[in-house]
Amino acid sequence: MLPLVLFVILMVLFLANLPIALAIGMASLTALWLHGDLPLMMVIQRLYAGVDSFPLMAVPLFMCAGALMEAGGISRRVVQLAESLVGWLPGGLAAVAIVSAMFFAGISGSAAADTAAVGTILIPSMIQRGYDKGFAAAVQAAGGSIGVVIPPSIPMIIFGFLTGASIGKLFAAGILPGILIGLSLIVVATALSRSHRYSTVVRFSLRHFLRSLWDAKWALGAPVVILGGILTGVFTATESAAAATFYALFVGLCIHRELTWKALPNLFIRSAVTASLVLFIIATASIFSWFMAIEGIPARLAQGLLSLTTHPTALLILINVVLLIAGTFVETTASLILLVPVILPLVPALGIDLTQLGAIVVVNLAIGMLTPPLGICLVVSCTIAQCRLETVVARIMPFLLALLVDLALISFWPPLTLWVPSLLHP
Numbered sequence: 001m002l003p004l005v006l007f008v009i010l011m012v013l014f015l016a017n018l019p020i021a022l023a024i025g026m027a028s029l030t031a032l033w034l035h036g037d038l039p040l041m042m043v044i045q046r047l048y049a050g051v052d053s054f055p056l057m058a059v060p061l062f063m064c065a066g067a068l069m070e071a072g073g074i075s076r077r078v079v080q081l082a083e084s085l086v087g088w089l090p091g092g093l094a095a096v097a098i099v100s101a102m103f104f105a106g107i108s109g110s111a112a113a114d115t116a117a118v119g120t121i122l123i124p125s126m127i128q129r130g131y132d133k134g135f136a137a138a139v140q141a142a143g144g145s146i147g148v149v150i151p152p153s154i155p156m157i158i159f160g161f162l163t164g165a166s167i168g169k170l171f172a173a174g175i176l177p178g179i180l181i182g183l184s185l186i187v188v189a190t191a192l193s194r195s196h197r198y199s200t201v202v203r204f205s206l207r208h209f210l211r212s213l214w215d216a217k218w219a220l221g222a223p224v225v226i227l228g229g230i231l232t233g234v235f236t237a238t239e240s241a242a243a244a245t246f247y248a249l250f251v252g253l254c255i256h257r258e259l260t261w262k263a264l265p266n267l268f269i270r271s272a273v274t275a276s277l278v279l280f281i282i283a284t285a286s287i288f289s290w291f292m293a294i295e296g297i298p299a300r301l302a303q304g305l306l307s308l309t310t311h312p313t314a315l316l317i318l319i320n321v322v323l324l325i326a327g328t329f330v331e332t333t334a335s336l337i338l339l340v341p342v343i344l345p346l347v348p349a350l351g352i353d354l355t356q357l358g359a360i361v362v363v364n365l366a367i368g369m370l371t372p373p374l375g376i377c378l379v380v381s382c383t384i385a386q387c388r389l390e391t392v393v394a395r396i397m398p399f400l401l402a403l404l405v406d407l408a409l410i411s412f413w414p415p416l417t418l419w420v421p422s423l424l425h426p
Contacts, residue, residue: 006031006291020331021277024338025284028291035291043287050286051279054238055161059154060275061241062109065222065248066117067271069107072252072259074219075117077212078103081219084212086186088204091193093129094139095186097122101143102182105150106223107244109157111332111369115144115380123384131198137381138395142185144377145366145403148332150178152226152244155332155365157237158282159358162340166355167237168230172421173359177410181363184402192398218251231424278333285337292341302345312351316411319343319350320364327368331376335365352414359417363410367403370396 009030013023029043069075082099089095100118119140126136148155151171160167213220226244229235235243252259309315326335340361347354369377372393382389410416 005034006288010288014330020334021280021284024281024288024334028284028287031291032287042290046287046290047283050283053161055157055167055236056279056282058152058157058238058241059278060271061238061245062152062154063113063275063278064268064271065241065244066107066110066113067267068245068248068252068259069219069222070113070117071263071267072248073256074107074222074248074251075100075104076121077216077219077256079118079121081209081212081216084205084209089186089190089193091131091190091196091198093122093126093131094135094189094193094198097126097136097139098143098146098182098185098189101140101146102150102178103220103223105147105178106152106227107219109147109152109154111144111147111366112376112380114147115140115377116384118143119381119384123381127385129198132196132395133385133387134391134395135192135196137378137385137387137392138399139185139189140384141370141375141377141381141392141396142189142399142403143182144380145369146178146181146185148362148366148369149174149181149359151175151230152237152240153362154278155336155362156358158333158336159340159361160237162336163344163354163358165358168233168424169355169421170358171227171230171237172424173355173417174362175420176416177359177363177406180409180416181366181403181406184406185399188398188402218255221251222247281331281333282337285334289337289341302342305346306349310349312349313412315346316350316352316360319346320360320407320411323361323364324367324371327365328371328375330368332365332369335368336361353418355421356414356417360407360411363403363407367400367407370400370403 006027010023010027013027032040032043079096079100082096082103083092086092086095086099097118100122101114104114104117123136123140127133151174153171153174156170156174157167159165160170222244225247226240229240229243230237305315305318308318323339326339330338343357343361347357350357369375372378372389378389378392378396382392
């Protein structure tokens with residue numbers, strides 16, 4: 001009875017539009033109180049234990065690094081490089097938006113940060129060149145969703161924290177899926193741009209590309225520091241995040257000189273506030289997960305899914321459907337913490353590698369960032385483009401269809417996620 005009460009309260013609080021962390025925390029606290037045999041002092045202990053983790057330190061550090069790189073001129077140089085690379089395509093700015101998001105994904109680890117950093121530059125540019133506002137916002141939102149697939153990825157860090165999977169392998173598993181998603185989105189954006197007769201930005205010039213590449217060399221050094229350190233085993237994910245923060249600070253202050261000492265306090269405060277929201281969700285969700293474990297809810301839910309089907313393919317399709325629905329209504333971090341304990345017992349029945357499962361879960365939740373009512377990338381893009389959410393929803397559908405095809409390939413073709421990790425970690 002208590003598990004049912006817990007989920008009913010949680011759904012009611014979600015529908016009441018209460019902040020995610022408070023909804024999870026209040027539902028868990030109510031369930032513990034109704035249980036009666038558990039001391040409420042455990043709430044404080046679980047809040048602390050939920051975030052007392054060395055791997056989770058990477059979350060605020062990557063967010064700080066992303067903010068420093070955006071303010072230090074790195075995102076602008078990334079956009080210029082992308083323009084020289086794909087600006088010659090029909091509707092060149094749409095392709096530039098997606099390629100820029102792919103480059104910036106290798107820096108920030110956050111879809112919202114990716115969308116905001118590139119969107120503040122490119123959405124106004126697209127609108128100024130005659131692009132429909134809804135289309136411009138949809139393109140940027142779709143591109144921004146890659147921010148949690150291409151490493152470093154904050155959701156993959158959280159998945160590794162929850163399951164014990166190697167974060168280095170999870171990061172490696174996101175490389176090819178991220179490239180696949182980026183290319184498919186470019187194909188869709190180019191086809192739509194051609195049908196709307198949006199113009200190209202520039203003609204391709206090798207000289208212009210090489211000049212942009214040289215100008216962006218320090219910007220491209222950031223993914224080398226982050227990914228190179230993790231994938232070669234020199235850094236852990238947390239150490240890599242710290243190195244990326246110092247790298248961004250050095251480049252912004254000493255190389256590009258677009259970052260000032262005066263601006264640093266505000267940047268640090270903004271990064272801390274953003275990171276605290278994510279960590280607060282993790283802390284309150286840890287109470288929820290602890291209570292679920294006590295009541296044996298994950299095992300019972302897993303058995304419920306297995307009672308529907310034991311066929312690996314059908315079971316994986318069912319898990320994808322559950323994740324897609326959850327990503328539509330629940331914030332990414334909360335979805336991970338609530339659903340991963342349920343999915344984890346199903347791994348033997350699925351017969352897939354834990355690394356591949358991590359990639360599948362993250363791509364599902366990335367798609368959720370493009371679906372209303374809680375699609376964070378859509379909200380950020382709409383805010384920048386100053387247009388209504390329903391305007392963008394109609395434009396996002398072709399991109400969602402492409403992402404669903406990509407998800408099917410990632411789910412049912414293991415080499416797409418496991419080949420790169422096997423090269424780096426044989």
